[in-house]
Amino acid sequence: MEPDLGTTTQVLKLPFAVPPRVLLVDDDELALAALQSLVTAAGLEVATALSGAAALTSLQETFAPIVIMDLKMPDMDGLAVCRTIRQRTWPGYVYIVLLTIQDAEDDVLAGLDAGADDYMSKRMSSAHLLARLRIAQRILALEQSLKDALAEKRRLTMTDPLTGAPNRRYFKRRLSRELERMRRFGGELCLMSLDIDRFKQINDRYGHSSGDAVLQEFVRRMGQCLPRNTDWCARMGGEEFVVVLEGTNLVGAKKVAERLLEAMAAPPMRTQAGMIDVTVSIGVSGLEAAADHKELSVESLMRVADGRLYQSKENGRNRVTLS
Numbered sequence: 001m002e003p004d005l006g007t008t009t010q011v012l013k014l015p016f017a018v019p020p021r022v023l024l025v026d027d028d029e030l031a032l033a034a035l036q037s038l039v040t041a042a043g044l045e046v047a048t049a050l051s052g053a054a055a056l057t058s059l060q061e062t063f064a065p066i067v068i069m070d071l072k073m074p075d076m077d078g079l080a081v082c083r084t085i086r087q088r089t090w091p092g093y094v095y096i097v098l099l100t101i102q103d104a105e106d107d108v109l110a111g112l113d114a115g116a117d118d119y120m121s122k123r124m125s126s127a128h129l130l131a132r133l134r135i136a137q138r139i140l141a142l143e144q145s146l147k148d149a150l151a152e153k154r155r156l157t158m159t160d161p162l163t164g165a166p167n168r169r170y171f172k173r174r175l176s177r178e179l180e181r182m183r184r185f186g187g188e189l190c191l192m193s194l195d196i197d198r199f200k201q202i203n204d205r206y207g208h209s210s211g212d213a214v215l216q217e218f219v220r221r222m223g224q225c226l227p228r229n230t231d232w233c234a235r236m237g238g239e240e241f242v243v244v245l246e247g248t249n250l251v252g253a254k255k256v257a258e259r260l261l262e263a264m265a266a267p268p269m270r271t272q273a274g275m276i277d278v279t280v281s282i283g284v285s286g287l288e289a290a291a292d293h294k295e296l297s298v299e300s301l302m303r304v305a306d307g308r309l310y311q312s313k314e315n316g317r318n319r320v321t322l323s
Helices: 006-011 029-041 052-061 078-087 105-114 126-157 168-185 199-206 208-224 250-265 298-314
Strands: 022-025 046-049 066-069 095-100 118-121 189-196 231-237 240-246 269-271 274-276 280-286
Touching: 022 029, 022 052, 029 046, 029 126, 046 052, 052 066, 052 078, 066 078, 066 126, 078 095, 078 105, 095 105, 095 126, 105 118, 118 126, 168 189, 168 231, 168 240, 168 298, 189 199, 189 208, 189 250, 189 298, 199 208, 199 274, 208 231, 208 240, 208 250, 208 269, 240 250, 250 280, 280 298
Parallel strands: 022 046, 022 066, 066 095, 095 118
Antiparallel strands: 189 240, 189 280, 231 240, 269 274
């Protein structure tokens, strides 16, 4: 059986959408102008600095992932700039090339130990310099590709693969952060626990593929009922969902719950097996579940919302219970 190579091949997609910015640093204005002309002709955006301190200021103001720098400069030499760059936090990796006339072995080793990625003699040809610059671009593109792959992995760990809705892990993490914020600053919040009525019968009668289609359509309609950026939902598992309404009290939550009831019930949901009538039962909890905001927890809100959800089920389904 062949292994899944999707993530590996994704890492190897190297080209930049926009060429990286290059910061050139040299206290010799003539040498700096010549280098700027060469790098600009290669199609890269260029910034310049005449000192190490000016280079650090330029990086802070407008980040450049590639720095080509002379070693010997007044006030702050290239080694000190390398060390300072490595000590600070930047939006991405800074690929540092020391370009200098001093190319003895001790000089090269000192530059690499200070944090430089490459060390070049100014006696090298322009073609050689541009080739090294292309290496820098490949390294940085690889770094970006790895970042993208890791970000996608993080997204997938927080997302339900069937419906695309946030999953239980995302729900607990985000709601925990929101409750922590509320303990400090106050505010309103309501939690809804939702369960698709008689979902097992839908699977048994129409098949699991139709049940999957119902879950996907359920999430789509739920999203249409939550127009605010602060309102969000998550799939807890099976046919169980939650909705979190930040900045909302029970009166506002009741209106949203009634919209959800109407949206799920009509029209019927289209599947490969035909149109399926779907209803949902809802239980809602709010901040009245805790006498003190310090007592708020994900578990306490869920416990109250689930209890009211079961009341909705016992009282005939297709309804919302708030108390």
